[in-house]
Amino acid sequence: MRANAIRIHKNGPPSVLKWEEIDVANPKPDQVLVRHTAVGFNFADTYFRNGxxxxxxxxAVIGIEGAGVIEAVGKRVKGFKPGDRVAFSGGGAGTYAEASVRGADELIKLPGWLDDKTAAAALTKGCTVQYLFNEVHKIKRGETILFHAAAGGVGLIASQWAKAVGARLIGTASTPEKVRLAKRNGAAHVINSSKQDIAKEIKRLTNGQGVDLVYDSVGHDHWDASLASVRKYGLICLFGSASGKAPPMDFWEVGAKTASYFLRAKAANYLYDAETRRKSARHLFRMLKSGAVKIKIGQTYDLKDAAKAHRDAEGRKTTGSTILLP
Ligand SMILES: NC(=O)c1ccc[n+]([C@@H]2O[C@H](COP(=O)([O-])OP(=O)(O)OC[C@H]3O[C@@H](n4cnc5c(N)ncnc54)[C@H](OP(=O)(O)O)[C@@H]3O)[C@@H](O)[C@H]2O)c1
Structure with missing residues (x-):
């Protein structure tokens, strides 16, 4: 079948995102054809776009997340049929399209109470928080966490999740509006990273001790502050590079100064097959159904306007999750 999609022919700025007609193949025996109803924007989409x-x-059709309705199933697919509502995240590319063929192992069946837009806004970011707070480290009541970009898509979910567990999440955000938003969503404190010295504030808020855990998805710009904010024997988890890659580190020197643990977390190392992805999604769905975590869709764009979504995200203009509608 023919469908419209956002494709790139080379890496570059948002202007390389082109709205074009593509061929969508018939599903192979282990695949399904899905008509997309909502596509999740993730900051990682900008990394695939820029190289x-x-x-x-x-x-290439970029995009790692979406929700929709199954139109056809391959002959070896079990447990899914045409008409089923599903979401998918992280298993393959090509979600910036009106339809795509996906491996059945990527699919998460959507419960009746979860609408497609919320699912597309929640799955990647929510499962990321799930593995960061359970597999990277099992966060506990009373622990103190520094979490950068707390008003973003991942950040708002993390703020609520940490509060639900009883951990004290200290966020960073770059504007007063974002600071207020993260606080309303459960962050115990939020540092305005445009005005305040992050490491100094962390020392003040932790009686000079530093935090138990740092989750850094900003990378380059906040990395020094992350290193200076962790307590002795604490953990620094680097899981993104919104401002560019964290700079190379002299492990001998830095390790001696901080006596902390370092971990680079990538979803593909934690959510690597159907079972790990579905287990993570089930945990996320429990958090959503209980009301402990609510998804804020801060921005909605037509899929064909994906370039604008990329510009706004890279310009730090977005809050919460962003979805693209085919
Ligand atoms: N490793 C994984 O498994 C995994 C999975 C999902 C997401 N991630 C990462 O998690 C992060 C959050 O993803 P998201 O989709 O929810 O995006 P997001 O947090 O909604 O957007 C990124 C935020 O980063 C902050 N930021 C700081 N410096 C920036 C700069 N120079 N340029 C742009 N943004 C800057 C901005 O917040 P302020 O303006 O408030 O600083 C911005 O809103 C991304 O880095 C992403 O790659 C990692």
Whole structure:
């Protein structure tokens, strides 16, 4: 079948995102054809666009997350049928499209109470928080966490999740509006990173001790503050590079100064097959159903206007989750 999609023919700025007609193949025996109803924007989409992450080849339909309705199933697919509502995240590319063929192992069946837009806004970011707070480290009541970009898509979910567990999350955000938003969503404190010295504030808020855990998805710009904010024997988890890669580190020197643990967390190392992805999604769905975590869709764009979504995200203009509608 033919469908419209956002494709790139080379890496570059948002202007390389082109709205084009593509061929969508028939599903192979282990695949399904899905008509997309909502596509999740993730900051990682900008890395695939600009070349920080490599696409399989050009032209490429980018995008790692979406929700929709199954139109056809391959003959070896079990447990899914045409008409089922599903979401998918992280298993493959090509979600910036009106339809795509996906491996059945990527699919998460959507419960009746969860609408497609919320699912597309929640799955990648929510499962990220799930593995960061359970697999990277099992966060506990009373622990103190520094979490950068707390008003963003991942950040708002993390703020609520930490509060639900009883951990004290100290966020960073770059504007007063974002600071207020993160606080309303459960962050115990939020540091205005445009005005305040992050490490100094952390020392003040932790009686000079530093935090138990740092979750850093900003990378380059906040990395020094992250290193200076962790307590002795604490953990620094680097899981993104919104401002560019964290700079190379002299492990001998830095390790001696901080006596902390370092971990680079990538979803593919934690949510690597159908079972780990579905287990993570089930945990996320429990958090959503209980009301402990609510999804804020801060921005909605037409899929064909994906370039604007990328510009706004890279310009730090977005809050909460962003979805693209085919
Ligand atoms: N490793 C994983 O498994 C995994 C999975 C999902 C997401 N991630 C990472 O988690 C982060 C959050 O993802 P998201 O989709 O929810 O995005 P997001 O947090 O909604 O957007 C990124 C935020 O980063 C902050 N930021 C700081 N410096 C920036 C700069 N120079 N340019 C742009 N943004 C800057 C901005 O917040 P302020 O203006 O408030 O600083 C911005 O809103 C991303 O880095 C993403 O790559 C990692």
């Amino acid at each position: 920080l992450y490599k696409v399989a080849g050009f032209p």
